[in-house]
Amino acid sequence: MSRYGDTAHGMVESAMEFLRIAEEENYYNIVLSMKSSNPQVMVQAYRSLIYRMSLDGMNYPLHLGVTEAGEGEDGRVKSAAGIGTLLEDGIGDTVRVSLTEDPEFEIPVGQGIGGPVQSPHRSCSGEGLARDVDECGRTHPVKHR
Numbered sequence: 001m002s003r004y005g006d007t008a009h010g011m012v013e014s015a016m017e018f019l020r021i022a023e024e025e026n027y028y029n030i031v032l033s034m035k036s037s038n039p040q041v042m043v044q045a046y047r048s049l050i051y052r053m054s055l056d057g058m059n060y061p062l063h064l065g066v067t068e069a070g071e072g073e074d075g076r077v078k079s080a081a082g083i084g085t086l087l088e089d090g091i092g093d094t095v096r097v098s099l100t101e102d103p104e105f106e107i108p109v110g111q112g113i114g115g116p117v118q119s120p121h122r123s124c125s126g127e128g129l130a131r132d133v134d135e136c137g138r139t140h141p142v143k144h145r
Contacts, residue, residue, distance in 0.1 A: 008045035011036070016052055019060070031093070033063040039082030042066055046086055061093035068100050075099040076109050083113050 004010030011034050022030060034045040046062060053059060066082040069075040079097045086092050097110040 008034075008036075008041050008048055011041075011045040012048045012052055015049055016056070019053070019056075019058055023058075031061045031063050033065065035065045035067040035098075037067045037069065037078075039066050039069075039078050039085070042082045043085050046091055047089070050091060062091060063094045063096065064092040065096040065098055068098055071100045075101070079109055080113050087113070 004013055015032055015034065019030070019032075022028070032049065034042060034049055036042040036045065042064075046064070049062075064083050064086055066079050069078040069082075076099070079099070083092070083095050083097070087095070095110060095114060097106040097113065099106050099109065
């Protein structure tokens with residue numbers, strides 16, 4: 001944080017440092033989350049992370065979310081903009097909508113974001129995936145037939 005500040009670049013550097021340490025210890029059971037309350041920062045961080053991982057021959061699943069996106073229409077729009085943009089790019093393996101409301105209001109938002117993403121996508125793992133949204137609003141990769 002002291003070197004890069006609270007930026008997408010700082011998030012990526014921190015994640016890459018964590019990955020290098022984990023791999024040095026032969027630990028590979030990792031899912032990365034680059035959450036931010038700003039959808040633009042979140043999208044930039046994930047796109048940069050995928051690029052950096054590819055340069056280092058790394059390939060880990062990604063969990064998408066906009067941290068405390070807010071409430072009402074603002075929170076829903078921020079979640080859809082951040083998560084939806086990345087899903088349409090084929091980025092992401094799981095999602096979590098985080099509104100500053102009761103959790104039951106997050107479910108339909110997650111289903112709304114994940115629902116339109118029915119075409120095959122490529123996750124960071126390189127597999128052809130479609131997204132299936134469960135009753136809790138979480139998306140799950142499903143092998144494309």
